[in-house]
């Protein structure tokens with residue numbers, strides 16, 4: 001039977017197709033597919049990397065420079081290849097049996113491409129999953145040399161560092177400005193090996209013994225049934241745990257204070273939390289607590305602002321850090337130590353130095369500066385650096401040793417162990433970001449992702465076949481030697497010392513050290529969080545805990561919850577407040593502060609002068625206009641429009657005028673039409689009102705005053721006048737105090 005016409009046509013088409021498949025169209029070759037309009041068809045130089053982006057160190061696992069091309073070259077070579085180096089002619093079509101036919105198993109490029117993609121994600125950190133890192137340098141002052149022999153603390157010694165900031169509870173994609181503790185982890189690539197200082201922005205912790213860490217984290221993470229809520233502590237399981245586990249009270253007080261919502265990583269303190277044991281050249285030991293002090297001072301958001309930012313810019317903190325570094329405003333922290341004599345009791349002024357729920361007020365032991373950290377380079381690849389960095393408390397250098405703090409001891413296990421799952425094997429110190437800059441000569445071999453090609457036959461000791469190498473260091477070679485700390489005469493017990501059971505004195509100290517406005521914020525935070533709990537019993541139990549801290553605190557929170565305030569069950573101890581704990585009442589540098597300027601097309605000279613003055617003062621001006629692009633022929637360019645600007649981005653707002661509403665303005669129902677100077681865009685009104693509510697400085701000159709009037713704001717922290725420079729001067733002075741604290745007089749004292 002002859003084939004029908006249709007079948008014949010199909011066969012002919014298939015043959016054509018086969019011919020085409022054997023000679024596939026090659027981009028750039030005549031008669032092949034038309035090239036894409038957007039992508040260059042010929043190789044050409046890529047955009048230059050940003051100035052602060054250089055490739056990761058290309059050193060071998062032994063720390064020696066390899067001279068290997070930096071991985072950053074990946075996207076700059078001429079031809080696309082497979083991972084085995086074969087050049088590819090097409091990465092857009094899978095290999096099929098005909099245009100509409102099934103995909104062939106033979107398509108090894110398709111399989112490799114999808115296989116690699118399928119495995120791009122690695123497990124996020126079980127805690128501190130959301131984080132952001134940057135490179136920098138640390139320069140020792142030499143002031144610690146009498147107590148610590150660590151070489152990197154020597155006078156003028158410069159050490160490269162990598163710092164990762166993080167939140168604790170949220171997943172990798174969660175928002176930055178949630179109420180939470182922040183991680184502040186630093187890897188010092190010292191000449192004596194890596195030293196990791198893995199701290200937080202709060203000097204105390206929830207628990208005293210690491211065995212409880214899974215409990216506190218299970219309680220804080222989203223509820224296991226619905227996986228709600230993400231990245232927050234305002235829910236029943238968290239308050240169920242902390243209300244029944246009163247040693248968490250101190251940490252919770254800090255969390256509920258403004259410290260739980262930092263303005264920026266740059267304005268955040270850091271604490272090593274535990275007590276460390278320092279060793280000097282003579283072998284003398286001193287107990288010490290590490291502190292990071294930000295040069296820009298300690299500043300926080302206000303709660304409404306933090307909540308708004310979570311929606312408006314969930315990357316607020318990482319953007320702030322990256323922008324500052326890229327613009328050359330390199331954030332700095334001084335490293336400081338509080339020093340305590342290493343006595344057998346390991347206490348200071350009655351404070352147990354092995355209890356991580358206690359801190360030592362600076363008034364009792366001053367923080368002595370020992371070096372300066374500067375973050376000056378953004379990462380080039382988030383995954384390679386920030387995601388793959390692995391901190392470990394056991395990364396210690398000669399001169400810095402551990403103590404018997406039971407929290408510290410558990411952490412020494414956890415940080416190695418967790419990487420086995422997260423980084424899939426024991427060779428994670430060979431990943432570029434983790435590689436020491438000191439020579440490495442270990443006898444660890446093989447394992448997943450082994451990158452080193454070890455020579456020799458004798459990875460064991462003693463050996464003669466490899467000439468006895470490597471050798472154990474003698475004292476003169478500066479090895480890391482554990483302090484031969486005498487052990488207490490004791491039995492093996494699952495118990496804590498009696499001093500660990502005072503859970504209220506220091507929370508009370510913290511409360512009494514805050515200014516009235518900070519106390520009010522703390523009360524509101526407790527009220528908010530407990531108000532989000534469903535279980536009445538949990539609220540009542542937490543009120544009983546707060547009563548033991550301070551009756552006023554308890555009464556204020558109880559009022560907000562509509563519950564009776566219980567009487568304290570514990571007689572409060574007498575404590576001396578620590579003024580150093582308050583963020584209010586100090587003046588700080590204004591470098592890097594963001595100032596929004598609503599432009600006035602009729603007074604562009606004023607805008608230009610103010611912008612230049614702000615820049616000269618090291619602050620960041622952002623021009624806000626109804627639409628984007630150049631502003632008239634002034635040479636000025638709008639950086640924000642009424643659509644993209646929101647008050648939370650600014651530390652202060654200047655109103656040069658109020659241009660007519662932009663093309664996309666909502667009907668100006670809420671704005672007061674007819675204000676002098678014409679109609680005010682409702683979004684400018686909103687910006688002013690939000691800045692006012694968030695206690696930010698506001699300035700207006702000329703026609704800008706119309707927007708103030710339309711917004712109905714008045715009182716402290718508002719500078720007005722006809723002279724733009726004078727108004728800016730007043731606003732800048734207000735910024736030194738961070739917020740206009742007196743705008744809303746606090747009612748709690």
Ligand code: HDE
Pocket residue numbers: 125126127128131164165166182183184185198199200205209210211213271272273274356389390391407408410411414415416418419
């Ligand atoms: Fe951590 N912690 N932690 N922690 N922690 C981790 O290690 C752990 C604790 C801190 O940016 C994990 O690599 C236990 C105190 C920071 O990569 C894990 C205990 C402090 C970071 C772990 C604590 C911290 C971590 C998860 C109780 C402040 C982020 C991923 C004994 C001094 C580091 C990882 C980064 C990360 C365990 C308590 C700070 C699971 C068991 C106290 C800043 O190993």
